[in-house]
Amino acid sequence: xxxxxxxxxETRTVEVSDVSGAKVxxxxxxxxxxxxxxxxxxxxxxxxxxxxxAGQPVTYRAHLEREGRQLLPSERCGDILQKENHDRITLxxxxxxxx
Amino acid sequence: MKxxxxxxxxxxxxxxxTSDSGxxxxxxxxxxxxxxxxxxxxxxxxxxxxxxGQPVRAGDPEPVWDSRxxxxxxxxxxITATANGDAMACEFPLTYFAAAARSLSTYFVNKGRLKxxxxxxxxxxxxxxxxxxxxxxxxxxxxxxxxxxPAFDVHEDVGLDAMMRVARPYDRPGNDDMPVFVPQAxxxxxxxxxxxxxxxxxxxxxxxxxxxxxxxxxxxxxxxEQIPAxxxxxxxxxxxxxxxxxxxxxxxxRTRGVGEIMTGWWHCHxxxxxxxxxxxxxxxxxxxxxxxxFSQDDLFLHRTAFLTAFSxxxxxxxxxxxxxxxxxxxxxxxxxQRRGFYIVSNHTDxxxxxx
Numbered sequence: 001x002x003x004x005x006x007x008x009x010e011t012r013t014v015e016v017s018d019v020s021g022a023k024v025x026x027x028x029x030x031x032x033x034x035x036x037x038x039x040x041x042x043x044x045x046x047x048x049x050x051x052x053x054a055g056q057p058v059t060y061r062a063h064l065e066r067e068g069r070q071l072l073p074s075e076r077c078g079d080i081l082q083k084e085n086h087d088r089i090t091l092x093x094x095x096x097x098x099x
Numbered sequence: 100m101k102x103x104x105x106x107x108x109x110x111x112x113x114x115x116x117t118s119d120s121g122x123x124x125x126x127x128x129x130x131x132x133x134x135x136x137x138x139x140x141x142x143x144x145x146x147x148x149x150x151x152g153q154p155v156r157a158g159d160p161e162p163v164w165d166s167r168x169x170x171x172x173x174x175x176x177x178i179t180a181t182a183n184g185d186a187m188a189c190e191f192p193l194t195y196f197a198a199a200a201r202s203l204s205t206y207f208v209n210k211g212r213l214k215x216x217x218x219x220x221x222x223x224x225x226x227x228x229x230x231x232x233x234x235x236x237x238x239x240x241x242x243x244x245x246x247x248x249p250a251f252d253v254h255e256d257v258g259l260d261a262m263m264r265v266a267r268p269y270d271r272p273g274n275d276d277m278p279v280f281v282p283q284a285x286x287x288x289x290x291x292x293x294x295x296x297x298x299x300x301x302x303x304x305x306x307x308x309x310x311x312x313x314x315x316x317x318x319x320x321x322x323x324e325q326i327p328a329x330x331x332x333x334x335x336x337x338x339x340x341x342x343x344x345x346x347x348x349x350x351x352x353r354t355r356g357v358g359e360i361m362t363g364w365w366h367c368h369x370x371x372x373x374x375x376x377x378x379x380x381x382x383x384x385x386x387x388x389x390x391x392x393f394s395q396d397d398l399f400l401h402r403t404a405f406l407t408a409f410s411x412x413x414x415x416x417x418x419x420x421x422x423x424x425x426x427x428x429x430x431x432x433x434x435x436q437r438r439g440f441y442i443v444s445n446h447t448d449x450x451x452x453x454x
Contacts, residue, residue, distance in 0.1 A: 070346070092345045
């Protein structure tokens, strides 16, 4: 039997930071990923808090520095992220309270 | 993680906590947030001048065995941080597990094993973490991820002595904490915004620079400005930050263009202006109520948004009885502690807004 064909996957290399700037990673994101999938995966990879002090889920949004905007969860990474120059994304918690 | 940490509880008299059958309860594996400790270990490398702009990486916590009882009893844990091929181990006290112990104690109170308010002791043990079985192995991420270090410029244009000459201590700054200098003008603005907020919470961000004294090599933080937090919702006991809050703050920092970093944040606890306004004790002058504490929500926000070990948080408290007071909080060995700082009231030769 032959060996399985190698899977080639187009990716976009992006620098992702948490809002504190303490955690910065470079990630090769599959082009077919939605922004929601990227956020979900990166929150796990970067060990960001997923529940607040009351145990409620923390929602993260992806801010694309180049365009100065929040990315929509349904957008496709391959459509919005640059191929050559690495984009920078900040994962921002959307609903966090001080008290 | 190579090691798993566990807690065993005993009552004040030393008797181990037991179950209904009389068997000792525990040791109980605990999941602890070690990221603040990793950041502290990395910061020690920066303090020692060993990072030089290179990424600093921190490993997993490892037990430091109790020299009298030996493994599995732990007297501390250590994390090794590396930069430029140079490794530095940093030790952390067992008080790091206090939050986990308190959380578990609530469970034991609910189960009747402890009484509410009862004093208890916890002991920390550790053993190698069990290898993940096939079913428990994490799914391979579809992303290839490479860790990078944060980029923090450390300025060497002003000495610590020069700063101390024009600063006065507030809240007894200790020798173990990296000095933090806050201009009087920044405190005045925080005061104004706190008073303007009435009985509601308000907040903002503290911008500044990290410095290394050219003479001593020691690090210190110099706050230069506060910017109000936009797109927030202030209530009597809550201040809600949205995603736009962080975007707007980063935009302001970039627009200012003077190489500042977000060194921390501030917010005010003003609810006493409402709850104490008709209080008899206030009329008698018999109350000194303040609200400059750091709540669990504040802890969570600080850990989420200000994880770097030199980050600070200021709490302003306004009350009819005590007036306006300030408290500064910061990381110390991976735990948030109240700490002192210095108020700069005179303009220094090095420029910047001091006083």
